[in-house]
Amino acid sequence: xxxxxxPELISMANPRRSPLAGDGRRPNPAPLLRVYEIFxxxxxxxxxxxxxxxxxxxxxxxxxxxSVLGDCDPNLPVRFARPLIGKFxxxxxxxxxxxxxxxxxxxxxxxxxxxxxxLAFEAAPAEIDKLLRAFLAGASKVADARIISIYRxxxxxxxxxxxxEVTEASRLAMERAVWRATETNSQEVLRAIFDLTSxxxxxxxxxxAAEVRHLLGAAILIEEKARRxxxxxxxxxxxxxxxxxERANRLQLQHxxxxxxxxxxxxxxxxxxxxxxxxxxxxxxxxSDTDDPIKIDMVWHLHELMQTTEGITAVLPLLYxxxxxxxxxxxxxxxxxxxxxxxxxxxxxxxxVFEAFMALLRDPYRIVHKFAFRAxxxxxxxxxxxxxxxxxxxxLILCYIGDRQDDHFFVDCLAFYLAGYATPEERAGKFGTWAxxxxxxxxxxxxxxEIRTLRRSLREHDRYVELLVRLVGDAQAWDxxxxxxxxxxxxxxAQSGYAHREELAxxxxxxxxxxxxxxxxxxxxxxxxxxxxxxxxxxxxKVASLRDDAWNRRAxxxxxxxxxxxxxxxxxxxxxxxQVKPIAAEWRAIAAAIEEDWRKNAERRDPxxxxxxxx
Amino acid sequence: xxxxxxxxxxFAARIEAxxxxxxxxxxxxxxxxHLRQLATALDEATTRYGDVSVALxxxxxxxxxxxxxxxxxxxxxxxxxxxxxxxFLRSARILHRAWLEEYGESEVASALVAASTAIAELEEVxxxxxxxxxxxxxxxxIGIYAADSRRIPRFDExxxxxxxxxxxxxxxxxxxxxxxxxxxxxxFLTPKEVHDLxxxxxxSRWPDAAEALTLAPVTIEARSSHDFPVFRFLRPxxxxxxxxxxxxxxxxxxxxxxxxQPFEFRYAADFEPREVEQPVAVVGHRNLRLNxxxxxxxxxxxxxxxxxxxxDELRQRPLxxxxxxxxxxxxxxxxxxxxGQAVQDNLFPKPLKERxxxxxxxxxxxxx
Numbered sequence: 001x002x003x004x005x006x007p008e009l010i011s012m013a014n015p016r017r018s019p020l021a022g023d024g025r026r027p028n029p030a031p032l033l034r035v036y037e038i039f040x041x042x043x044x045x046x047x048x049x050x051x052x053x054x055x056x057x058x059x060x061x062x063x064x065x066x067s068v069l070g071d072c073d074p075n076l077p078v079r080f081a082r083p084l085i086g087k088f089x090x091x092x093x094x095x096x097x098x099x100x101x102x103x104x105x106x107x108x109x110x111x112x113x114x115x116x117x118x119l120a121f122e123a124a125p126a127e128i129d130k131l132l133r134a135f136l137a138g139a140s141k142v143a144d145a146r147i148i149s150i151y152r153x154x155x156x157x158x159x160x161x162x163x164x165e166v167t168e169a170s171r172l173a174m175e176r177a178v179w180r181a182t183e184t185n186s187q188e189v190l191r192a193i194f195d196l197t198s199x200x201x202x203x204x205x206x207x208x209a210a211e212v213r214h215l216l217g218a219a220i221l222i223e224e225k226a227r228r229x230x231x232x233x234x235x236x237x238x239x240x241x242x243x244x245x246e247r248a249n250r251l252q253l254q255h256x257x258x259x260x261x262x263x264x265x266x267x268x269x270x271x272x273x274x275x276x277x278x279x280x281x282x283x284x285x286x287x288s289d290t291d292d293p294i295k296i297d298m299v300w301h302l303h304e305l306m307q308t309t310e311g312i313t314a315v316l317p318l319l320y321x322x323x324x325x326x327x328x329x330x331x332x333x334x335x336x337x338x339x340x341x342x343x344x345x346x347x348x349x350x351x352x353v354f355e356a357f358m359a360l361l362r363d364p365y366r367i368v369h370k371f372a373f374r375a376x377x378x379x380x381x382x383x384x385x386x387x388x389x390x391x392x393x394x395x396l397i398l399c400y401i402g403d404r405q406d407d408h409f410f411v412d413c414l415a416f417y418l419a420g421y422a423t424p425e426e427r428a429g430k431f432g433t434w435a436x437x438x439x440x441x442x443x444x445x446x447x448x449x450e451i452r453t454l455r456r457s458l459r460e461h462d463r464y465v466e467l468l469v470r471l472v473g474d475a476q477a478w479d480x481x482x483x484x485x486x487x488x489x490x491x492x493x494a495q496s497g498y499a500h501r502e503e504l505a506x507x508x509x510x511x512x513x514x515x516x517x518x519x520x521x522x523x524x525x526x527x528x529x530x531x532x533x534x535x536x537x538x539x540x541x542k543v544a545s546l547r548d549d550a551w552n553r554r555a556x557x558x559x560x561x562x563x564x565x566x567x568x569x570x571x572x573x574x575x576x577x578x579q580v581k582p583i584a585a586e587w588r589a590i591a592a593a594i595e596e597d598w599r600k601n602a603e604r605r606d607p608x609x610x611x612x613x614x615x
Numbered sequence: 616x617x618x619x620x621x622x623x624x625x626f627a628a629r630i631e632a633x634x635x636x637x638x639x640x641x642x643x644x645x646x647x648x649h650l651r652q653l654a655t656a657l658d659e660a661t662t663r664y665g666d667v668s669v670a671l672x673x674x675x676x677x678x679x680x681x682x683x684x685x686x687x688x689x690x691x692x693x694x695x696x697x698x699x700x701x702x703f704l705r706s707a708r709i710l711h712r713a714w715l716e717e718y719g720e721s722e723v724a725s726a727l728v729a730a731s732t733a734i735a736e737l738e739e740v741x742x743x744x745x746x747x748x749x750x751x752x753x754x755x756x757i758g759i760y761a762a763d764s765r766r767i768p769r770f771d772e773x774x775x776x777x778x779x780x781x782x783x784x785x786x787x788x789x790x791x792x793x794x795x796x797x798x799x800x801x802x803f804l805t806p807k808e809v810h811d812l813x814x815x816x817x818x819s820r821w822p823d824a825a826e827a828l829t830l831a832p833v834t835i836e837a838r839s840s841h842d843f844p845v846f847r848f849l850r851p852x853x854x855x856x857x858x859x860x861x862x863x864x865x866x867x868x869x870x871x872x873x874x875x876q877p878f879e880f881r882y883a884a885d886f887e888p889r890e891v892e893q894p895v896a897v898v899g900h901r902n903l904r905l906n907x908x909x910x911x912x913x914x915x916x917x918x919x920x921x922x923x924x925x926x927d928e929l930r931q932r933p934l935x936x937x938x939x940x941x942x943x944x945x946x947x948x949x950x951x952x953x954x955g956q957a958v959q960d961n962l963f964p965k966p967l968k969e970r971x972x973x974x975x976x977x978x979x980x981x982x983x
Contacts, residue, residue, distance in 0.1 A: 309831050309883040320835035348833050348883040352876050520759035527756040528668050561623045565757050573754040584630045
């Protein structure tokens, strides 16, 4: 009798997750727990029966039951581990299930089984680890990846807790997953391990700190394996395109995994002195002054170890060596690491570091001076280095001015120089003219990307409006950066607006400006500049461009109001006081029409009209 | 940035204000109350405009309308033979002076300033109409869009309201002596000898949970090359600011070559444990740049010092590369040595011709 009730008791205690949010089923575990308290054997027997069923839903139900009962009896999932993991890794139907599609019930079962397997692993890590290793022998690729997903499940909860403690289960799960990456060639498995280490370790930072040596060791082995694999003959690649593609994908995955392992190791190493020592010991032990990929990646993450003065002191000798060394990649990554430090950490750096940093702005390798420039943008330099940095950035501007392949970088450098180093006189004078002329030779969208910085530097310059008109007039630049360009237009000084009213009026009439309802911005600009007629003309054109139908009625009335407002101010500017009364009357008539239109169409324009009427 | 269009909601006040000002040109009309209401409406519109220039123009216009309301009231009082009618004029003048102080220099209000200049010297009620008319005829910029009122609340907003912010936590190095002398930009320190290092710091306050303050050297040198002290101060007693002083011993274990960068130690200040509040600023001289050259370069101490000064200066120049510095030092060291010998051994007792001198120098350089 109890056996018959168990499925429903489980469904009450732990209903299956619904793809629709808020389906109203609240878990009520009390009846199941109470019955289990009195009849544990009967319940376990019923769960065994459910697990033996071929219907995945019933298997999932059994897993949900174990999950609930595991809260009061942590050994229960361990007792069911073998049949449960057997289903999880060997059931043919479940091995085909998709977990990515929320409507797949078999996928839900897989997820439920995994959760219980993880519970079992947490309760008895050594025992379940042994069991999983036994299952691994002869397991399919999918099953192999499923095993990794159990480790992921074990680690997922602590990953999102604040500074989770290192447990035997989390340590074992991490080590097993990390070392598996060095053994397998299966993309499914590699991808599962990548999923496990994607993002930051967050709550697992302590675990990462304890596992720095394992993470770095595995990264080195993966790199070695990938290197050996990529050394094979390219002739074979050409003959077997699919195989070559798969190998390229695997290599990319291995590369990504190497990077993730090093990132986690660095994040962990930054938390403890022991972790830092291990990380630096491994780094120092790598071949010196070569383009060793592991070394390059490790230097990339060095800033993670420099969170404290102790960390900075430990890291600096190696970082400085990389900064002034012969490898361009190491120099680039070292200078990037400096840029990643916060202001307080940068303030504690010896001046020798900044001397080396400044030299990299003139490094002949693009990767190095580009990284140095990016780091410079994030660094608060000591005063004595500012002239050196200024000369370095100017040098970059002059080097890149003729290089149309790297306009992006040129614009970055110029915008930074104008904002940070050029004096107001230089910006308004010859240098500003030269800068604008240079920017006009460049693809507009590259320039539009930096318009926020450029407008602060150049808005007072006579030729700035020409540049802005060019950017707004370019369909691509307008399409990508219309918000920034709109702000720049609205921010134009009144004198510039008046002096360039004709070009701006032509711009306002362009299709893209019309599409974005920019007329209001132009009206504000023109009237601020005293170009009353230009504003009135624009408003008239706007009204004429709108059809007088139900769809456009609101927009048309708003445009009419804008037209009347511009006509009103234009009349005052022209001294035509006699026009005030008729214009005022027209304004009120339009206001009444707007009111009437609102009243008439209130229901039609109500966004939740249908929902209201349903109630 | 701007948000929704507000023209329809706010421009009506502007039209009405102009109409009211024009109505006030009729000396029989006393619409001062209406003008004041309109000034309030214009003020309200001011707060809604996204464009600062428009907001400023409307604010100036609202204020001047309020002043003109006072003048219209003055005119009515004079015409009605009210007691002390001039009090309205006096009040209007005071308002106008305050208005000029606020907007007199503003470019966007310049036309309004010009239109209302006559208020300062106004004596006859007949002129009120012309001022109203001139003011009404000033066109103003049109504001179409509202100011964006969306903003992300600051996480410490609540605390701001209830608690005054604590004093900024700073650590200032007020004494940094090596062997009894204040540390200079670059000092000489003989390697493998013990030197005194003395530190005095001023701390603006002590963070609540902090147990100690550590002053530790940060350097690019390997740990084995030096032994510089870490100063650790426990929580002091008394009231802030605190002055803390300590002395330690410093040793350079290895010497430095001429072309090598000098040793550099920069003292960092951290409160322990690291989770507690840390200084927002560490100020004062806390950098030790040390030349640890243990053997003579030229054989002449004064010349060696000058050589190092030249080296340090070259390194600071923006366009001088490290290779340039190395090459220059090689030459300057040789010439420095020659200069020392020339003085010590009187190598050039008599004036000699440039060509002979150059031959002599060339010969000397080739020997090195």
